[in-house]
Amino acid sequence: MSGLIISDYKRFFKDKLFIVVCILAFVFAVMTPLLYALLFAGMGELDPVTAQMLAGYVSAKGQFFGAFSFGNNLGLIAPLLIGIILFKDFSFGTVRNKVICGHSRTKIFMSIFIVCATTLFGVVLAHALLTLGVSLPFFEYQSTDFVAADMWYLLESLLFELLVYVFAAAFVSWLCVNMKNVGMVIVMYIAVVFGATMVAGILQVVIGVMQLDGGNEQTIKLLEFLQRINVFNSSATIGLGTEYSKEDLLYYVLPPVVGTVAVLSHGVLSFNRKDVK
Secondary structure (H helix, E strand, O other), rough: OOOHHHHHHHHHHHHHHHHHHHHHHHHHHHHHHHHHHHHHHHHOOOHHHHHHHOOOOOOOHHHHOOOOOOOOHHHHHHHHHHHHHHHHHHOOOOHHHHHHOOOOOOHHHHHHHHHHHHHHHHHHHHHHHHHHHOOOOOOOOOOOOHHHHHHHHHHHHHHHHHHHHHHHHHHHHHHHHHHHOOHHHHHHHHHHHHHHHHHHHHHHHHHHHHHHHOOOOHHHHHHHHHHHHHHHOOOOOOOOOOOOOHHHHHHHHHHHHHHHHHHHHHHHHHHHOOOOO
């Protein structure tokens, strides 16, 4: 299987679209903090309420974790472009040649997933780190001093982001196997991600209104549960605080892990039954 993975990496890194992904990662990482710096420089000193509302934008920490969001710049574009690169193996007959050469379909699928997961998270992590580096000259990392506990929180947050992006890579790999053409891969990915983020936004509003109006407590808990198991919304909430509770750990670990296992299992079954042309 190592030979398959190495071969897939070589084809992946030679593709011109990968260069496009890297260029976009660099441009977004540099331009976004600079635009925020210019914007807030023109606004003058913010009042406490406004500063609290914009905390995710007026701190380097907020911009760093915001770079992982699936609805934000690279987080939306990178999985799509990487999915297009991977689908070329199907449209150009590369996968068929692998099957003819005697490679196991399970190993072929897992090789695609491993390449997708590592490159996707690697690009987004590099993008986020560069965003942090560009942000720090203009913004404080956070409103309080950086202490040892903050480093542990940062590492925990990165682990949770990794789990989320591994799930996203599993989903992209599944789409490559199950969709008939690259257009369907793009449409289905956008539909699912936009749908998930839209539902998350609606639920957030509904929960807030019900809490203010004294709505049914069990209904609120159910909606909060649905909100927290929405893996594509997890990156929008990871890194917003200073520590994680035991409940947070369960919500940030179990849904992406269970989802990844389920998607990969179905992907392997689908690929083993697929008529590869």
